[in-house]
């Protein structure tokens with residue numbers, strides 16, 4: 647579903663992604679991890695065709711740098727790390743914006759479009775919020791609304807940029823379980839940048855670790871999430887516990903004086 651060879655993104659004279667090779671199968675959940683500034687958001691934006699990138703990039707049947715915005719929006723949906731919310735729109739309006747790539751040009755939404763939105767409102771427990779101004783939501787409420795907007799696009803590929811950073815532990819599981827169920831039922835391909843390494847390994851059965859714009863590890867959670875690698879790449883002290891659902895990464899506090 648996704649194939650990149652030598653994907654490179656420069657910001658000024660600095661390479662932010664320096665030749666990334668990546669393949670993601672149809673229906674796979676790939677977790678992207680790596681320290682701040684490693685290039686995770688840049689990679690997702692390049693896959694969505696939002697920024698210029700060089701190298702060979704295919705997403706679905708398209709080159710994100712050349713395909714039309716409308717075509718890319720029917721193939722790929724991005725849940726951004728920092729959503730921009732226009733003034734004066736309700737939660738329902740914001741989610742409905744996700745239907746735009748499916749509407750006829752200059753057309754209005756059909757009953758089917760409303761059904762898609764209603765279903766997502768229901769599945770994400772957003773019923774009490776639909777009439778609220780989207781600018782008046784808490785960070786976690788907005789994160790769920792923005793996921794609903796991305797899912798309303800009914801994409802083949804869902805790119806998630808820190809999808810649970812503002813969510814409490816219950817909503818983290820609700821949101822990730824919903825995405826998992828859509829992956830299994832509809833064959834959705836998921837690429838999720840995540841800082842929580844335990845969640846990354848529980849949902850992504852494959853993890854790519856970036857550092858300094860390059861892939862430094864690619865494999866199963868058990869292969870990638872070792873205490874030594876996390877110490878090397880993140881400079882973090884952790885203990886990794888082997889558990890049936892995937893490795894659990896526990897941060898260890900430094901010694902007390």
Ligand SMILES: Nc1ncnc2c1ncn2[C@@H]1O[C@H](COP(=O)(O)OP(=O)(O)OP(=O)(O)O)[C@@H](O)[C@H]1O
Pocket residue numbers: 657658662680681682683684685686687688689
């Ligand atoms: N528009 C820009 N101009 C210059 N540098 C940029 C720009 N956007 C990103 N960068 C730099 O590119 C590098 C990678 O940024 P990116 O946002 O992809 O990292 P990330 O892995 O998603 O980080 P984080 O975990 O902090 O969200 C960073 O050093 C960042 O400062």
